[in-house]
Amino acid sequence: MRSATLAALATAPASGAVGIVRLSGPAALEVGRLLAPGVPPAPTPRHAYLASFVDASGAMLDEGLFLFFRAPHSFTGEDVVELQAHGSPRLLRMLLARALEHPEVRHAGPGEFTRRAFLNGRMELSRAEAVADLVAADSEAAVRAAASALSGSLSARVRALEEPLRSLHADLEGVLNFPEEAEGADDGFEARVSALRVEADALLAEAGRGRLVRRGARVVLYGPVNAGKSTLFNRLVGESRALVDEEPGTTRDVLEARVEWEGLGVTLLDTAGLRSAPGRLEALGIARTREVLSAVELAVLVLPPRCGEEEAQAWLQEAGETPVLRVAGKCDVGRGDTGSTRDSDTLTPSLSQGERGDGHGSGGFLSVSGLTGEGVELLRSSILQRLWGGGAPSALTLVSERHADSLRRCSEALSRAELASRLSTLEAVSGELSLALEALGEVSGTSVSEALLDAIFQRFCIGK
């Protein structure tokens, strides 16, 4: 029996200029010609035919383009027909329903076209996934990273690791199983294992940044009540999102705003200020602040003008494992260059001295004023610097969570192999290498299970 022919809308189910019905499989041409009978029985592949689309009784529904791609020269590697009609959701559903009446046609599941492309060897797995990433990308950096993976740069990097790993594994297995014939194949294997481990770690490091690109970074502002967090938040977001008031404990809920800085998506969070004797409602807000603090990429600690070093250290502890960027807030206070004198009584002389000049306080941290905007640009670039470490987003190749996980397992197996190469048997080393290979194969597609494929393609939209 021939494999099923897939049908789906390739465009979003909303009104638009153009809507596309996509068919892929052995019956694609036959079904396509049912909908567009004016097209010749053997159309020229990759040629755009102007065609009338008709219903079952032959009445014309629309006029549009008919494209035929002959296997294996198509996206999926099968015969593919695309009908480009006007983008009326109702019309497109009628055309699709008609195609689905054919006994060999069924509706495509999420990502099923791309899955066939992968199974037919038209596309490597990491590139197939890049398609999904590209569709889901919501910042410029995410688009660029997905495009880079799509162009195969990830596959190339993975292959550059996989090939020497495979041959080292083969050499060791040779020595273990055929000691006579393979004599000497394990010479210098310790150095080969180490080199592979270094390379795997480098890939893994990039994976962390790839994840940042794909999901964007979460950055929280936290600190004592009334430090000026919400004022600074509004400055960074560029609009007045959070309520600001001189009364301590103004912010209760966690506020979120999404910005895009130099192409990187950043979700900024403003939180309830922390203090020891809050009201009941405020205490709930403080609990949320603590939750958020543990779940972000970077925390910005905003401290008020009068804040001793001991107290500051206690605030730093609050963030736990999360990296902290410390800023001295309200740096305009007491300098007489704004109208606000509200906090001038809280100014300590020691802090005001260090705040002059380069925007860095005496402790080497940034001085900012949400009120005047002073130091805010510097803060923004410092946040980006901390998140990126200075690299260019577009140079990233690794974009998916799954890749990062596979690479982590590969790198861990190689670390164990490295250890075993010094302390244990050749057999143990070879065993770890085989685990490393398996993990890498999940990225390159050489060792993927059905279940993994299901998981991967579930992320896709239907029609892709």
Ligand SMILES: Nc1nc2c(ncn2[C@@H]2O[C@H](COP(=O)(O)OP(=O)(O)OP(=O)(O)O)[C@@H](O)[C@H]2O)c(=O)[nH]1
């Ligand atoms: N002079 C000066 N005053 C500021 C600055 N930032 C905030 N303020 C004032 O300080 C008070 C508290 O500001 P908020 O931004 O609400 O402070 P917060 O840290 O969000 O306070 P909570 O939400 O209560 O924890 C308000 O009266 C602001 O106008 C600043 O940079 N300079």
Ligand SMILES: [Mg+2]
């Ligand atoms: Mg606030």
